[in-house]
Amino acid sequence: MPPRIPSSAASIAAKPTPSIHTHCKSCLNRAFSSTPSSQTTQLRRRMFAWLMQGPGANFRQPLANSTNYLSAYDKKGTLLRERNKKHGTSPAPSSEGPETDDMAALEEAAEDEPSLPKEDLEDLRPFPLNKSFVSQSILSDELREEIWKRVKVDGKSVRQVSVEMSIDMRRVAAVVRLVEVERRMASEGQPLAIPYAKAIHSMVPVNKLDARTRKPVEEHESINDLEQHPMTFPQIFWPTSESRAFNRTDAGRVFSAAPRLPDEQELGEDGKPVLEPWQDNKAEIIGKPGHAHPVLKPADARIPHPHLVAYEKDKLDPTLRPNEVRARYAERLQQEDSKRREFRERQIRAEEKKKSRIDTDRWQFVVTEVSATRAGTGLDGRGTKAPGFRYGVPSQERKKGQVKIPTSVQV
Amino acid sequence: MVLRIRLARFGTARKPVYNIILAQAKSARGKKPIEVLGTYNPIPQEPLATPDTPEFLPTGERFTSKKIKDVQLDMVRTKYWLGVGAQPTEPVEKLFSLIGLIEPKPSSKAQQPFRSTSSSSSTSTPTPTPTPEVATS
Numbered sequence: 001m002p003p004r005i006p007s008s009a010a011s012i013a014a015k016p017t018p019s020i021h022t023h024c025k026s027c028l029n030r031a032f033s034s035t036p037s038s039q040t041t042q043l044r045r046r047m048f049a050w051l052m053q054g055p056g057a058n059f060r061q062p063l064a065n066s067t068n069y070l071s072a073y074d075k076k077g078t079l080l081r082e083r084n085k086k087h088g089t090s091p092a093p094s095s096e097g098p099e100t101d102d103m104a105a106l107e108e109a110a111e112d113e114p115s116l117p118k119e120d121l122e123d124l125r126p127f128p129l130n131k132s133f134v135s136q137s138i139l140s141d142e143l144r145e146e147i148w149k150r151v152k153v154d155g156k157s158v159r160q161v162s163v164e165m166s167i168d169m170r171r172v173a174a175v176v177r178l179v180e181v182e183r184r185m186a187s188e189g190q191p192l193a194i195p196y197a198k199a200i201h202s203m204v205p206v207n208k209l210d211a212r213t214r215k216p217v218e219e220h221e222s223i224n225d226l227e228q229h230p231m232t233f234p235q236i237f238w239p240t241s242e243s244r245a246f247n248r249t250d251a252g253r254v255f256s257a258a259p260r261l262p263d264e265q266e267l268g269e270d271g272k273p274v275l276e277p278w279q280d281n282k283a284e285i286i287g288k289p290g291h292a293h294p295v296l297k298p299a300d301a302r303i304p305h306p307h308l309v310a311y312e313k314d315k316l317d318p319t320l321r322p323n324e325v326r327a328r329y330a331e332r333l334q335q336e337d338s339k340r341r342e343f344r345e346r347q348i349r350a351e352e353k354k355k356s357r358i359d360t361d362r363w364q365f366v367v368t369e370v371s372a373t374r375a376g377t378g379l380d381g382r383g384t385k386a387p388g389f390r391y392g393v394p395s396q397e398r399k400k401g402q403v404k405i406p407t408s409v410q411v
Numbered sequence: 412m413v414l415r416i417r418l419a420r421f422g423t424a425r426k427p428v429y430n431i432i433l434a435q436a437k438s439a440r441g442k443k444p445i446e447v448l449g450t451y452n453p454i455p456q457e458p459l460a461t462p463d464t465p466e467f468l469p470t471g472e473r474f475t476s477k478k479i480k481d482v483q484l485d486m487v488r489t490k491y492w493l494g495v496g497a498q499p500t501e502p503v504e505k506l507f508s509l510i511g512l513i514e515p516k517p518s519s520k521a522q523q524p525f526r527s528t529s530s531s532s533s534t535s536t537p538t539p540t541p542t543p544e545v546a547t548s
Contacts, residue, residue: 357479358509363455364477367510372447372485387483388430388447389421 066116067135067205072123081117124205136221137205139167139175141197143216146209147172148179157337159305167220169304224303231255231296248298256296258286278306278336307332412436414497416489416507418451419444428452431484431503433492448492449484451506456481482506 050056055070055077062068063079074080124135139147143165150161151172158176162169185192208217238254240246244266253260277300284295300309310332314325358365376386382393396402413436418429420440429451432444455478465474489512493499499507508515 356510359477360509362477364458364479365482365506365509366479367482367484369486370449370483372449372488377447386447387450387485388432389428389450391443 063116065202067119067124067126067203069123069126069135071125071128072119079116081119081123085117119205135205137207137218138201139171139216139220140201140206140208142209143207144175144179146214147175151176152180157333159337160333162223163305163308165216165220166223167216168223171221224305224308226299226303229255229296229302248300252296252298256286256293258284258295276306277301277303277309278332280306307336414445414492415500416448416492416497416503417500418502426454428454431489431506433497436498446488446492448489449482451483452481455479482510484510486512 055073055075058073058077058079059068072080074083121134125131125133126135127133147161147165147167150156150164151158156164158169158172161167162172165172167175182192207220209215210217232255234255236254240250250260277298280297280301285292286295287293300306303309307329311325311329314320314328317325320328354369356367356369358367370387372386372388375383377383377390382390384390414433415436416431416433419432419434420427420429422428430444430447431449431451433446433448434442434444438444458476458479460476464476468474489507493507493512499513504513504516507513
């Protein structure tokens with residue numbers, strides 16, 4: 001083992017001139033200095049200045065019941081919305097009272113809470129350099145419970161609750177599922193991470209429940225948005241005749257390479273009644289076997305709440321009174337709901353009809369009647385509609401690149 | 412040569428799944444059969460809960476449903492092949508007599524109690540779905 005170079009403190013005291021006698025040859029050629037850097041860098045000094053005197057000092061005692069994002073403060077550390085409210089006043093005073101810091105912070109929060117205005121869009125940007133990211137509000141506990149109550153206790157449909165609360169249907173469904181899970185966990189005596197939830201709820205914007213109207217205080221999200229369908233991505237030049245109107249239905253058929261509807265089936269032409277968008281819920285499949293695909297519906301039929309279109313139309317009708325409009329809307333919802341439920345029940349009944357259940361001492365044998373014909377196996381014997389494992393067809397189960405986890409949730 | 416309705420094993424180690432097949436009696440187990448009639452999963456599966464599935468019994472204890480064994484069978488083809496003299500092997504014979512496609516052997520003592528227990532067990536434990544009558548040939 002080569003002799004060690006003495007410790008840095010000793011070398012500073014002695015300060016020997018580096019020469020061929022004191023250092024090895026390679027030491028003299030080194031590009032870096034071995035002098036310990038005891039002085040703080042400018043970056044480090046700036047960091048502490050920001051933390052101690054600058055805007056960073058605000059985050060030692062964060063505002064209670066409010067978000068504490070960087071963009072809510074200016075360069076001096078003044079809360080922007082407070083400054084805008086009362087012009088000319090000094091920035092928020094730091095704790096200088098005789099009591100402890102925590103007490104002061106609590107008192108401050110208690111005093112400031114009602115007077116502090118609500119965060120606007122500018123204050124809800126957690127990342128100052130990413131201007132397009134705005135922190136979205138989450139549902140408060142009471143709101144979640146209210147949604148669960150409306151669906152599970154009052155027996156309303158997810159669709160209806162979504163419209164009432166102006167919350168996306170997928171979110172309503174997720175809330176119901178999660179509250180169910182939470183309730184089950186509570187009934188089983190499992191611990192819930194309540195302190196964690198409380199901490200998160202105090203840090204992010206929360207949409208609260210209005211106790212009087214039993215609705216969210218502010219509109220949570222837009223519920224009738226439609227994503228651009230991939231079928232509509234290509235730009236198509238499509239010459240059409242001038243003698244007939246080219247409407248959304250026709251555009252959908254062009255995008256899905258379906259032939260135009262014959263004149264007698266065309267709706268809305270020659271004074272024929274147009275099908276309401278919420279009634280247009282049957283898929284039309286075209287294409288040869290193996291290439292079959294559904295025809296793209298017009299956007300009115302694809303939006304999550306198509307019956308709201310009819311509702312808005314009713315609202316504009318001067319002959320209808322507001323309570324009549326509401327009644328018609330509720331009736332339409334109920335009709336559609338019962339139709340869906342009936343369809344689902346019919347499906348289940350048809351499925352159950354094919355099964356016979358035989359109880360033995362230990363197991364229940366479920367015998368499903370299937371058809372094992374060439375139609376199911378296909379001419380090459382590789383079809384998957386007939387029962388049984390295929391012969392000569394390797395399993396793709398362990399093959400590379402097979403995605404097995406679900407990539408989307410169907411609701 | 413005898414035609415047999417028998418089981419052909421698929422699946423991985425300790426996870427057997429069977430095709431119910433029609434094949435020549437002397438042919439190998441994994442050989443391509445004359446016809447695939449259905450499948451049989453011998454591993455009991457936990458049935459999926461339905462909205463009607465009770466969480467607790469009236470007595471207060473947690474409801475546990477009977478595990479199910481899944482059989483998929485083309486009844487029409489099976490009846491045809493049985494009619495023209497195909498012989499089921501012993502496991503398949505047990506399965507078919509359970510379904511009611513063939514008469515259970517008088518010697519097999521396991522076959523008789525099945526019938527009697529099926530009615531008694533269905534009355535004693537509440538099942539989420541009604542038990543339809545057994546298909547008869």
